Amino acid sequence: MATMSMIQALNSALDVKLTDDPDVLTFGEDIGYFGGVFRVTEGLQKKHGEKRCFDTPISEGGIIAAAIGMGAYGLRPVAEIQFADYILPAFDQLVSEAARLRYRSGGEFWAPITVRAPYGGGIFGGQTHSQSPEALFAHVTGLCTVIPSNPYDAKGLLIAAIESNDPVIFLEPKRIYNGPFDGHHDRQVKTWASHPKSEVPEGHYVVPLGKAATVREGRTVTVLAYGTMVHVAAAAIEEAGIDAELIDLRSIVPLDVETIVQSVTKTGRCVIVHEASRFAGFGGELSALVQERCFFHLKSPILRVTGWDTPYPHAFEWDYFPGPARVAKALKQAMED
């Protein structure tokens, strides 16, 4: 065991797979010699050679197209998109090609690719370095979408993603790369060092895709969250003094609907939290699933705490971000209804 930040854990996952499997290689903008703008690939080119970890042209469509071709050949490419906000030029490749190749070819070709992208807000990155586009991918049949919330999960999920024979969009909440963030932006920044989930095995292990984690057990209300919002929700639960059950979804496709249903059946209340804007966001799907499967157990309306339906703003970051005060307010409302 070692104490790792999320960046170190992700680096370790790539290192393990590059060591394990000669068919794994990784590429993206600035990830080779320099080690990536967030340092996730630092040292990997030096250790594994320039053919295993290399720089690409600034061409997200080209990066993903090349990855799909490599995957069809038989490799397990891991592509980095520098920010999830920049993934859209590759959207056609992901939606029309990676997600559909196995199906349309009758199983003759498939795309075992992993697409990593720093994602989410909280770093004053403005509109083009802060967005949470997970709902765009969750809607596409054939893609898996994974969002870790801590170093241990990040490493185990990334290894699972690389070993998966389906295409995986791996979204890394960049605000928690270096430490957990509970939404109190005015307080001192924490590191991962004192967090139990920063204890990370140095070798190979897997956190399976599609298994949610119950972060906190509780009896009165279920909170569904992923990524940075797991930490925000945990803080809000403590501050509201409510005996809530907090579920970290970890992957939204595949989704661990069983754990969600078990929890809401027990608590009878559900609050869904995500950074992305609300309308047609992934919270809408979660809300529908809970309503369909737990209706007769519900004691109050399902609530969503999300980013507003505006583009991600700059000066108004903390007005936009669904922080602990807004989550706590929703928890209280759920209990009152």
Place this chain on the structure above:
Amino acid sequence: MFRVCPPFDLYIPAPSARPGDAPDFSHLAIPPAGACPRPDVTAAASSVRDLAYGLVRVLDEDGRAVGPWAPKIAPETLRQGLRAMMQTRLFEDRMFRSHRQGKTSFFMKSTGEEAIGAAQSMVLGPRDMCFPTYRVLSWLMARGYPLIDLVNQIFSNERDPLHGRQLPILYSARKYGFYSISGNLGSRFGHAVGWAMASAYKKDDSLALAYIGEGSTAEGDFHEALTFASVYHAPVILAVTNNQWAISSYAGIAGADETTFAAKAAGYGLPGLRVDGNDFLAVWAATEWAVARAKANLGATLIEFFTYRVAGHSTSDDPTRYRPADEPVKWPLGDPVQRLKAHLITIGEWDEARHTQCEAELTEAVRSAAKEGEAVGTLGQSKPPVSEMFEGVFEKPDWRVREQRDELGV
């Protein structure tokens, strides 16, 4: 401020002829066969730029193979190529009629372009991978893909090799070096480059061949793929089939009036060849050149195959609505089947009687496959088990797929 020049005027390109006009190909510069020089395969890309503005042609008006590009091909191999092209045309004519009879939902023909896929399929090896468009059926014909499997796919019947999931003719045939086709144009061009990069990464010798239409070169995918092919010296052949028409838009709408498609290679530091796509021997020779170059670790070659789409885009359009009805027969580079036939006769390896007999055999093979497919069932009469709709979404179905399959009761 006062104006010192006339106001701007938006330019909209237009083809030389529309319905009612006489076909006009006078703007095309077509050099005689044999006129184009053949540089060594190790030549620097910068030294062969003229090739992008010329036209590699081997077969002359008398059916002789002339000039430095004339390849050495055994007569039996030439006859195989001719058979593949004839088989393609006869099969497509039959399936086009099947569409008109309501036996399938959609069909597309490659009439006039058969030399390209056939010759390339025969030059490339069994471990190479072609990333086709929907107009490269002759690739499969040259490799003996079973006609019945094509028919079953086109009819989306119980024996459809793609399990009823894909539009007719968007085949996939991995064992035949034929990647899955998509209806999204140009989107697999970069996959070929990725395949080639993977082959190089594994120190393999599997080449990739990518096809794209001239119209789709306007997509970003084309330029992204050329960038990657150039940057990583990928062993890939990048083929633009310039068949003059993208549905109703003439090649000028994709920029053909301003330069050639082969010339796009220069901006990426790649060699670009412009080749008579209706000349089986020229296609063969240019492909051999590009293969030799890739095998010498000199990376990618862009080849523009200059050809003509004789049929409509698909069963969904009537080409006489946007171009002169007699334009196809006036195409100055002729018919690839007739030209290869003439060559074989000229060299004493074929004659009219053998041609007629061959055509009868191939027609019978098509008829027999169509009948066999019809016996299984045409569209709507027969289909794979509906459970196939839920297979292959993921490697293993998730709960959504399982639940919805139960909900539908399959």
